[in-house]
Amino acid sequence: xxxxxxxxxxxxxxxxxxxxxxxxxxxxxxxxxxxxxxxxxxxxxxxxxxxxxxxxxxxxxxxxxxxxxxxxxxxxxxxxxxxxxxxxxxxxxxxxxxxxxxxxxxxxxxxxxxxxxxxxxxxxxxxxxxxxxxxxxxxxxxxxxxxxxxxxxxxxxxxxxxxxxxxxxxxxxxxxxxxxxxxxxxxxxxxxxxxxxxxxxxxxxxxxxxxxxxxxxxxxxxxxxxxxxxxxxxxxxxx
Amino acid sequence: xxxxxxxxxxxxxxxxxxxxxxxxxxxxxxxxxxxxxxxxxxxxxxxxxxxxxxxxxxxxxxxxxxxxxxxxxxxxxxxxxxxxxxxxxxxxxxxxxxxxxxxxxxxxxxxxxxxxxxxxxxxxxxxxxxxxxxxxxxxxxxxxxxxxxxxxxxxxxxxxxxxxxxxxxxxxxxxxxxxxxxxxxxxxxxxxxxxxxxxxxxxxxxxxxxxxxxxxxxxxxxxxxxxxxxxxxxxxxxxxxxxxxxxxxxxxxxxxxxxxxxxxxxxxxxxxxxxxxxxxxxxxxxxxxxxxxxxxxxxxxxxxxxxxxxxxxxxxxxxxxxxxxxxxxxxxxxxxxxxxxxxxxxxxxxxxxxxxxxxxxxxxxxxxxxxxxxxxxxxxxxxxxxxxxxxxxxxxxxxxxxxxxxxxxxxxxxxxxxxxxxxxxxxxxxxxxxxxxxxxxxxxxxxxxxxxxxxxxxxxxxxxxxxxxxxxxxxxxxxxxxxxxxxxx
Numbered sequence: 053x054x055x056x057x058x059x060x061x062x063x064x065x066x067x068x069x070x071x072x073x074x075x076x077x078x079x080x081x082x083x084x085x086x087x088x089x090x091x092x093x094x095x096x097x098x099x100x101x102x103x104x105x106x107x108x109x110x111x112x113x114x115x116x117x118x119x120x121x122x123x124x125x126x127x128x129x130x131x132x133x134x135x136x137x138x139x140x141x142x143x144x145x146x147x148x149x150x151x152x153x154x155x156x157x158x159x160x161x162x163x164x165x166x167x168x169x170x171x172x173x174x175x176x177x178x179x180x181x182x183x184x185x186x187x188x189x190x191x192x193x194x195x196x197x198x199x200x201x202x203x204x205x206x207x208x209x210x211x212x213x214x215x216x217x218x219x220x221x222x223x224x225x226x227x228x229x230x231x232x233x234x235x236x237x238x239x240x241x242x243x244x245x246x247x248x249x250x251x252x253x254x255x256x257x258x259x260x261x262x263x264x265x266x267x268x269x270x271x272x273x274x275x276x277x278x279x280x281x282x283x284x285x286x287x288x289x290x291x
Numbered sequence: 292x293x294x295x296x297x298x299x300x301x302x303x304x305x306x307x308x309x310x311x312x313x314x315x316x317x318x319x320x321x322x323x324x325x326x327x328x329x330x331x332x333x334x335x336x337x338x339x340x341x342x343x344x345x346x347x348x349x350x351x352x353x354x355x356x357x358x359x360x361x362x363x364x365x366x367x368x369x370x371x372x373x374x375x376x377x378x379x380x381x382x383x384x385x386x387x388x389x390x391x392x393x394x395x396x397x398x399x400x401x402x403x404x405x406x407x408x409x410x411x412x413x414x415x416x417x418x419x420x421x422x423x424x425x426x427x428x429x430x431x432x433x434x435x436x437x438x439x440x441x442x443x444x445x446x447x448x449x450x451x452x453x454x455x456x457x458x459x460x461x462x463x464x465x466x467x468x469x470x471x472x473x474x475x476x477x478x479x480x481x482x483x484x485x486x487x488x489x490x491x492x493x494x495x496x497x498x499x500x501x502x503x504x505x506x507x508x509x510x511x512x513x514x515x516x517x518x519x520x521x522x523x524x525x526x527x528x529x530x531x532x533x534x535x536x537x538x539x540x541x542x543x544x545x546x547x548x549x550x551x552x553x554x555x556x557x558x559x560x561x562x563x564x565x566x567x568x569x570x571x572x573x574x575x576x577x578x579x580x581x582x583x584x585x586x587x588x589x590x591x592x593x594x595x596x597x598x599x600x601x602x603x604x605x606x607x608x609x610x611x612x613x614x615x616x617x618x619x620x621x622x623x624x625x626x627x628x629x630x631x632x633x634x635x636x637x638x639x640x641x642x643x644x645x646x647x648x649x650x651x652x653x654x655x656x657x658x659x660x661x662x663x664x665x666x667x668x669x670x671x672x673x674x675x676x677x678x679x680x681x682x683x684x685x686x687x688x689x690x691x692x693x694x695x696x697x698x699x700x701x702x703x704x705x706x707x708x709x710x711x712x713x714x715x716x717x718x719x720x721x722x723x724x725x726x727x728x729x730x731x732x733x734x735x736x737x738x739x740x741x742x743x744x745x746x747x748x749x750x751x752x753x754x755x756x757x758x759x760x761x762x763x764x765x766x767x768x769x770x771x772x773x774x775x776x777x778x779x780x
Contacts, residue, residue, distance in 0.1 A: 123471055123473060126470065126471040127470075127471035133462065133466065135462060136466070137461050137466060139315070139463065141322040141323060146318070151466070154312070154470045155470040155472075157305060157306060158305055158306060159303045159304040159306045160303045161303065164303070195466075198470075208469075
């Protein structure tokens with residue numbers, strides 16, 4: 053469960069990046085956050101990760117306040133940024149082993165790691181190649197494999213398909229659907245309305261640090277979502 | 292760290308996060324051709340410095356040995372001779388290059404390595420290699436100490452400057468932290484890997500040093516304390532290098548970029564390595580100036596003018612003669628049962644000893660006070676604390692030099708005493724033709740210098756070792772504090 057409770061963040065200079073965000077993402081749900089740049093989406097992710105401290109309110113990961121105990125909160129979630137960055141001199145398998153060792157505190161054997169890569173849609177024949185030659189899609193899949201190894205209860209995705217080709221993006225969406233099916237609470241920040249429509253159970257539209265509208269994807273199609281997005285943006289501008 | 296709960300990540304072998312980070316960092320270093328090249332270059336520098344140092348020590352030892360043997364031959368070949376003439380003939384006392392001078396030649400080239408031991412005079416140590424060196428030698432020589440004091444800290448900085456900032460710039464730091472890893476575990480893992488590289492190279496340097504010691508000609512063989520001295524060198528350099536690594540990690544965790552971290556750290560390295568030692572020397576010279584060599588000699592000579600020497604008209608001589616005659620209850624020197632000339636020479640020498648002790652003692656104390664003052668800011672600029680420890684453990688600092696000077700002077704006094712005693716016991720008053728048998732010169736042993744033990748060297752460096760430990764600990768604490776909340780943007 054991911055829960056934002058009147059979550060507010062002011063940056064120095066009086067800039068309010070997030071304004072009283074209330075949000076609950078229960079297990080087995082994908083909540084997509086849409087909004088233009090500067091809407092407060094990434095700030096929300098960073099607050100859940102405990103990378104920044106809230107000015108007011110709480111970000112709870114499975115009941116753990118990420119400000120009070122960021123380590124405990126992080127241990128319950130997995131995070132896939134826009135660009136999963138790996139160590140260029142290590143192979144994909146070595147990268148996965150390193151991250152999974154640190155994430156879990158246990159050493160998985162080669163076979164188990166290859167299973168994880170396979171589940172993440174990674175071509176396992178590439179696992180022993182240095183990652184310096186990997187495409188973005190392959191790196192994102194290693195990131196997914198890390199999340200799988202960690203068996204986190206919640207997943208934070210920050211524009212994970214940005215820059216991926218449509219095929220890779222579609223594959224990524226299916227993986228997210230799989231993780232949701234396993235009971236993960238997933239909060240995904242994206243600019244991609246198609247992805248939000250495809251993966252999200254609910255979609256929240258943010259503008260200037262506020263969640264201005266929430267929709268259920270079953271109740272709308274892509275065009276409806278686009279219209280809602282534009283309307284919400286205009287309403288927010290007007291207000 | 293939570294145990295994975297599901298079937299995919301079935302129970303594996305528990306791993307230590309610090310060891311995991313260290314292993315990965317170690318792997319990164321091993322696979323980086325730039326690091327491999329740097330390690331090879333550093334090892335070659337150490338090897339070259341050991342080889343040149345070894346060649347110099349062997350040459351010096353060979354020269355000393357030849358000179359010692361020649362000097363001894365000349366001394367024992369004097370034949371039947373007046374003992375006091377023999378005392379004036381004199382001997383040389385050669386300062387052996389301690390085997391650990393291979394690690395750090397210290398002040399030896401400036402302090403000299405041979406003392407001429409003659410009657411009535413405590414001479415200054417001569418044959419200063421720096422005086423005979425070419426102008427190019429003023430640029431400094433390649434020694435293991437130079438490599439360890441200047442090149443290795445650079446390596447420590449290069450190992451640490453981007454440890455956190457580089458991860459941040461690549462984007463891996465947020466990913467690592469999002470795993471729930473303690474930032475201090477990252478610090479310890481990175482520190483462990485870096486320290487492994489540095490201490491591994493330092494250990495190799497010590498192994499090279501030990502191999503070098505075995506290649507030094509016998510006669511100046513390693514003493515039991517050399518192991519403890521080498522341990523002292525290892526400890527001091529380890530504190531120095533670990534401090535630099537910790538400082539680099541601290542700066543890396545908080546600096547806005549790797550570039551700014553490197554610039555700041557290089558600035559400190561420059562000040563510590565080149566500016567602080569020179570500045571400290573200048574400040575100390577101003578604060579505690581030493582007399583010039585000429586002023587020192589003039590002061591000794593002025594005090595010695597109060598002694599009677601060979602001047603039989605000197606009031607001091609007359610007074611001494613009257614005291615001796617009274618003590619023996621005779622009226623004339625010719626009636627004394629012992630040689631008055633021998634007694635008067637001994638009296639004059641003993642009065643001279645007090646003057647030499649006072650002047651040389653004061654000079655040595657002033658030099659050692661200068662050294663202590665120079666190393667005082669060592670807790671801020673560790674080079675100032677490291678250099679004296681390195682020289683002391685190698686046996687090439689001022690304190691060791693003064694120990695040699697005192698040993699050489701004690702030998703000179705033993706020669707004087709033996710010569711005077713022979714006169715006292717065997718010469719007849721009024722008979723100026725007395726000569727001692729040639730066997731007397733053999734009976735006076737050759738100078739043999741026993742280096743002070745390792746405990747003596749350690750005791751003299753307690754304050755500097757404490758400074759190094761304080762600096763290193765402060766850097767580690769700084770790194771700990773900085774890494775607890777590493778900069779993320």
